[in-house]
Each structure stands twice: as C-alpha cells, then as structure tokens.
Amino acid sequence: MFLLVSEARNLKIAESTNNFVDFMPKSMLRVHPDFKDMDLDAFKIELNQPSNWNIEAAIDATPNVLDLEPILIVEQTGARYITYLEK
Numbered sequence: 001m002f003l004l005v006s007e008a009r010n011l012k013i014a015e016s017t018n019n020f021v022d023f024m025p026k027s028m029l030r031v032h033p034d035f036k037d038m039d040l041d042a043f044k045i046e047l048n049q050p051s052n053w054n055i056e057a058a059i060d061a062t063p064n065v066l067d068l069e070p071i072l073i074v075e076q077t078g079a080r081y082i083t084y085l086e087k
Contacts, residue, residue: 001062008054017050 007013022045029035047053 001059004058004062004065005055008058009051013054014050017054018046021045021047021050 025045026040029038029040
C-alpha cells in the first residue's frame, strides 16, 4: 500500500490524470454532432485535487497486489528497458 500511495501522490501522476480527464471527454464530444461547432480546446477540464482520486484508487487497488512477492531486477546489459515474458 505504501508504494502504491507514494506513486499516486507523485506530481507527474497528478498531471497525467488531469490530462486524461481533459482528453477523454473532449475526444467523445468531438464526434458528437451537438458539439461540432464548439472549440473544445478553448477550455480545460480538470480535477481540483487529482492526487486525492489517485490515492483513493491506490488504496482500493491494494488487495490486488497483496499476493505479489517482491523481486529485484538488476539490469546489467545497458538495455533501455526491461520486459517480462511469462512462461
């Protein structure tokens, strides 16, 4: 829970949430005939406190990760990313 909530409090996560909250409704409204003449980019849709929503989601998601075991991955090849393939 600590890790989930710590990540949820991150400013970048809050910004990403607000970008999502702005993008999704506008994407749906762009194809709606009642909004075809409206400049949807003239305003921004955002949450007053996006971190609160993220923290609540993190707390609610905690039971989903309780059965996970910690694992340490040490990257030593110089690769830019790590992938995991389940067998």
